[in-house]
Amino acid sequence: MNSEMLWALIKIIVFLPLVTALAYFLIRVRKLVHPLALGGRRRMRLVEQVPLSPKSYVSLVEVGGRYVVLAHSDNGFQVIREMDELPDPILMQEAETPGFKDVYQNLKRASGDNLLLSKLFFRKGKER
Secondary structure (H helix, E strand, C coil): CCHHHHHHHHHHHHHHHHHHHHHHHHHHHHHHCCHHHHCCCCCEEEEEEEEEECCEEEEEEEECCEEEEEEEECCEEEEEEEECCCCCCCCCCCCCCCCHHHHHHHHHHHHCCCHHHHHHHCHHHCCC
């Protein structure tokens, strides 16, 4: 091993732990120092967000005591509506859970003439 190679190895052994420790310290300090801890006050907050597709959402945002409904995706965003007060919550109705018989009938209908599906779900391609 020549002297240049040995010197490069020594530098790696010394500086790699130092750089790793510095990166860890900076990440840790950044998590500890929150914008509100520095005396700042937030002026907006996300109230609720509903996905429409994998890359598009409708969001309800509070900005300075007013509420804004935004639609946003990869292509940008659009303000849908501004309101002075929070809208009433929407009560979700419980969906009926289909019984075994309903699931079986739907599966039988979906397999139809498809031999592979019939073999997967029914014995010998025929209904049991």
